Amino acid sequence: MNDQRRIKDMLYEQVARIGKAACSPKRLELIELLCQGEKTVDTLARDAGISMKLASAHLRELRTARLVETEKQGKHVIYRIANRAVADFWVAIRCLAEDRLVELRLVIEQMASHPKELAPQDRESLVKMARKGEVVVLDVRPSEEFLAAHLPFARSIPLEELKLRLAELPKGKTVVAYCRGPYCLMARDAVALLRKKGYEAVRLPEGVAEWGIVQVR
Amino acid sequence: MNDQRRIKDMLYEQVARIGKAACSPKRLELIELLCQGEKTVDTLARDAGISMKLASAHLRELRTARLVETEKQGKHVIYRIANRAVADFWVAIRCLAEDRLVELRLVIEQMASHPKELAPQDRESLVKMARKGEVVVLDVRPSEEFLAAHLPFARSIPLEELKLRLAELPKGKTVVAYCRGPYCLMARDAVALLRKKGYEAVRLPEGVAEWGIVQVR
DNA sequence: ACAATAATCTAACGATTGTTAGACAATGTA
DNA sequence: TACATTGTCTAACAATCGTTAGATTATTGT
Numbered sequence: 001m002n003d004q005r006r007i008k009d010m011l012y013e014q015v016a017r018i019g020k021a022a023c024s025p026k027r028l029e030l031i032e033l034l035c036q037g038e039k040t041v042d043t044l045a046r047d048a049g050i051s052m053k054l055a056s057a058h059l060r061e062l063r064t065a066r067l068v069e070t071e072k073q074g075k076h077v078i079y080r081i082a083n084r085a086v087a088d089f090w091v092a093i094r095c096l097a098e099d100r101l102v103e104l105r106l107v108i109e110q111m112a113s114h115p116k117e118l119a120p121q122d123r124e125s126l127v128k129m130a131r132k133g134e135v136v137v138l139d140v141r142p143s144e145e146f147l148a149a150h151l152p153f154a155r156s157i158p159l160e161e162l163k164l165r166l167a168e169l170p171k172g173k174t175v176v177a178y179c180r181g182p183y184c185l186m187a188r189d190a191v192a193l194l195r196k197k198g199y200e201a202v203r204l205p206e207g208v209a210e211w212g213i214v215q216v217r
Numbered sequence: 218m219n220d221q222r223r224i225k226d227m228l229y230e231q232v233a234r235i236g237k238a239a240c241s242p243k244r245l246e247l248i249e250l251l252c253q254g255e256k257t258v259d260t261l262a263r264d265a266g267i268s269m270k271l272a273s274a275h276l277r278e279l280r281t282a283r284l285v286e287t288e289k290q291g292k293h294v295i296y297r298i299a300n301r302a303v304a305d306f307w308v309a310i311r312c313l314a315e316d317r318l319v320e321l322r323l324v325i326e327q328m329a330s331h332p333k334e335l336a337p338q339d340r341e342s343l344v345k346m347a348r349k350g351e352v353v354v355l356d357v358r359p360s361e362e363f364l365a366a367h368l369p370f371a372r373s374i375p376l377e378e379l380k381l382r383l384a385e386l387p388k389g390k391t392v393v394a395y396c397r398g399p400y401c402l403m404a405r406d407a408v409a410l411l412r413k414k415g416y417e418a419v420r421l422p423e424g425v426a427e428w429g430i431v432q433v434r
Numbered sequence: 435a436c437a438a439t440a441a442t443c444t445a446a447c448g449a450t451t452g453t454t455a456g457a458c459a460a461t462g463t464a
Numbered sequence: 465t466a467c468a469t470t471g472t473c474t475a476a477c478a479a480t481c482g483t484t485a486g487a488t489t490a491t492t493g494t
Contacts, residue, residue: 010324011325016239022233060472066318096302096303097232185225243482274442
């Protein structure tokens with residue numbers, strides 16, 4: 001009888017290991033960054049705005065929950081997501097948070113208000129238009145992330161280079177800019193810049209994690 | 218520039234509130250119990266094997282993450298899941314845990330080894346057979362949970378009453394027993410009892426949460 | 435009005451975290 | 465060989481969390 005309690009407790013304890021990995025804001029940010037492609041510890045630390053020591057500690061937690069895997073390459077340790085399922089989980093927990101927490105919706109609204117956004121449901125029609133060349137899908141993430149994985153028919157111009165490489169974009173077509181996902185502000189800034197320069201530009205608030213296009217192994 | 222960091226931090230912090238709610242084994246167990254239907258605090262405490270004070274404290278956490286809602290009915294406070302999305306999240310985090318954590322798979326294997334189990338993919342065919350009366354789908358949870366929500370064509374005999382009510386089950390047909398889900402042992406025990414009594418019985422290791430049939434509001 | 439029940443609130447404790455600093459190990463390079 | 469780079473490990477601190485006990489608030493029944 002009490003045997004059953006002990007087994008049950010073990011089961012829920014194991015599931016709670018995943019919850020523990022997901023209960024720190026910085027760990028969630030690291031997961032999102034890793035959804036963009038494999039990265040070294042110091043890249044992750046820089047992108048997340050924390051020290052390498054802290055990043056290393058958080059990554060250790062993610063590794064004991066077996067959500068990420070490592071590989072040593074020369075001086076560097078490369079971290080990557082263990083699975084597509086991890087990216088799906090990140091999207092799922094974020095969606096639940098947006099569904100349940102008004103506070104989160106408020107922050108998102110105030111953040112994304114001015115630049116026009118694409119409704120997230122018309123993925124197929126966006127791909128169709130991109131294939132025909134009716135719109136330009138623009139990936140403004142760092143080029144390594146584009147190389148690791150990107151949306152279909154996307155072209156890469158990292159945000160930092162955008163000002164100098166504006167000539168590469170045809171002026172007649174609508175530019176659909178995207179970045180790491182809804183919590184990343186690079187696409188927003190890119191759209192703002194493009195509009196100031198006379199382009200028609202909208203932001204797609206999704207990235208490779210939301211589209212299920214993630215690099216694994 | 219640093220403004221963007223602050224906004225990002227706020228976003229991930231909000232998502233982490235969901236992770237925090239899901240980082241305690243007991244809270245996960247409470248969520249699963251609430252997926253079976255609305256319950257009072259002392260029912261939850263008894264089912265989870267903890268004191269009412271502790272249950273109240275954990276439920277408070279779940280409420281600040283807005284995963285559960287309450288309603289006062291006389292002396293009792295009734296808790297229920299806020300949303301179908303919460304049940305879906307519980308299934309999602311459990312599946313990710315089973316995917317990533319070998320330890321969890323080991324516990325499950327040793328737990329579920331002897332009674333034969335139904336492969337979880339043939340939901341439609343199970344419903345079809347139940348509709349035609351070719352199998353008996355048996356819900357062995359407490360009757361209030363059956364009343365709140367149950368699988369299609371299921372009949373309710375709570376585990377405690379099963380020994381006395383065996384006559385209600387036809388001997389020729391296969392009995393498919395289910396309970397609260399894969400981590401609940403009631404269906405396992407029911408199958409063991411039925412087989413000892415000469416019935417053909419299998420366990421369906423899924424429940425209403427896995428089938429997306431949950432009571433809300 | 436009084437007792438009983440159901441649940442929460444507060445305070446307290448020990449245990450677990452997040453974060454940083456300092457020492458250390460492994461690799462690549464001059 | 466010596467040195468810089470990259471990352472982890474250990475120890476330490478404060479902050480947070482899990483758990484329990486004791487007091488408190490509603491509600492119901494007598």
